[in-house]
Amino acid sequence: MLILGFESSCDETGVALVDASGHATPRLLGHALHSQIAMHQAYGGVVPELASRDHIRRVLPLTDEVMAQAGLDLSAVDAVAYTRGPGLAGALLVGSGVACALAMALDKPVIGIHHLEGHLLSPFLSTDPPEFPFVALLVSGGHTQLMRVDGVGRYELLGETIDDAAGEAFDKSAKLLGLDYPGGPALSRLAQEGDPQAYRFPRPLMHSGDLDFSFAGLKTAVLTQVKKLAHARPEGPATLHLADPLTLGQKADVAASVQAAIVEVLVRKSLSAIDQTGLRRLVVAGGVGANARLREQLNAACARRGVRVHYPELHLCTDNGAMIALAAGLRVQAGLAAESLRQPAYRFDVRPRWPLAELSAGTV
Template sequence: MANASLQGAQCSVLGIETSCDETGVAIYQGGRGIVAERLHTQAAMHARYGGVVPELASRDHIRRLLPLVREILDHAGLMQPDAVAYTAGPGLIGALHVGASVGRSLAFGWGVPTVGVHHLEGHLLAPMLEPEPPDFPFIALLVSGGHTLLVDVADVGRYALLGESLDDAAGEAFDKTAKLLGLPYPGGAALAALAQQGDGQRFRFPRPMTDRPGLDFSFSGLKTFAMNTLREAGEADIGADVARAFEDAVVDTLLIKCRRALAQTGRRRLVVAGGVSANRRLREGLAAMVDDQGGSVFFPRPEYCTDNGAMIAYAGWRRLVAGQSDDLEIRAMPRWPLASLVG
């Protein structure tokens, strides 16, 4: 990265998020926070196919991105921002290229610095946008449709990976199980709603990889267990009970692993981010667990759990005021290990 910082921490940064199926834009200004933001979700478009279609996602980002940028600049009363941040990875390569190309081009045309942001760093720092943000250091659970990670966070850019999913991410397992239950895409929230009607005592699913040491996860087997339960029960009206058993298994597994991570590192603060962090039962369970241990837990507001431009604008601002910026290269990396980042 080039050493070209913003001139003053009060500067404004345009954030662009296009890693998958949300087109998110926002402006973060030092000392004020998020001054404008917009989000377009493609969920309805992909629902007819039962999942994200990468080519359609890329084309929709192309249609939506510049009008959304114009809209938030008008709302913020700016002719142009002081810098641009865009999601450089990980994600769908075509979708990433849209945001990267537009972000880099806008920055070049405006003559302002730009930085490619790691998507997971954006999620990890999203709770910093709340009125009571966490202090460093902390343990972060990043749990979404594409990723499930436990990270020891010493400071911005100082990340040590403690554990990750060896197969399906938790959110991916939610969506696949929801599809088995005939729920619409995206299925995570629909499954959680159905689980509220279920009998938590009827079925008990395994808590994967909790009977052995370590902090890695595995969720693909829970989908198979749900499929076998539905087949073997042979009853029509058990969907809510299966949904409840599945959700309980995922939540318990995440709680057990978070408890281990806090004990292993001696940290007292837990940050939970990503789409699955909006799950009510997970929030309640983690809050109770951390409180019992005399610690603190921090969540982003629900609209910042899913992909959004605000987290990219903020993460980019942190990088830029620290003196980091990119050269003219358009960066789009579908695979980008979080631990490879530097402060």
């Protein structure tokens, strides 16, 4: 079964084709992605209206590129999948509209997929795919969650952020340091030049006894430290002006110390989830999962405990169509998309706010 997947939840337009025939893990046949980073840099963040318009421009050429990679015509597609949510409403509607229109034109079924389920299952496309059950650390954009995963559609929430997510902590700290958008990757690159022990930033909820996260206090601590270093004027966080700009060395030390704090919390909570569940496999997915220090620390800590760690391939850590097509394929194989296959509903149905815990195992 060939499934064409569309991802358009935020600032990446992704299209991919997978082969979900039989019971083997779906195989990626074609994959194309366009990032809007250059367009949004001038604004210091994603502008939803511009994101939606760019998805419209990119999605059909990317589809042609994917089908050319696979050496197939659109008529060979058996089902079309798209990101139903969560995400930016306008951006989601572009993917939904294209997917539903194409499926209707081809007289094929359409399957709406949860964005975070796509991330969670994306390591199944790696050279070292996991096996169920496992603990999943989802660190994607505004989401930081620990899940117990017993199978496709069988997810138990173990803990989540109560305010800012890890990705937001990276991005907001980067903005305080005057780094370019996207802040998280820029901060991680700068951190390689700094001392992770230069400043002792707080590790919120690390010893709380539960598996929840909180990074808002860390952002405030970074703001306070930046003001001290720069002798900033007394304006509030929204109007921070540096009277004496930080040196590159100071910025690198702050970046390294921030990264160390975030990574330590993520590693400690992940190990606690492993201990509480008794499982011996950990899956790390989402954009922050590409962070080199996080991978290094998790690999070392899990190796000492005899725990296997699995990641998506680096190019599949950010939002992409492959994870959406894959999730649809795995749901079809697990018998969880029967209704969508039997009675296609070609409606522009998106859910900008959609907790993963609400995802039903029986429907999509």
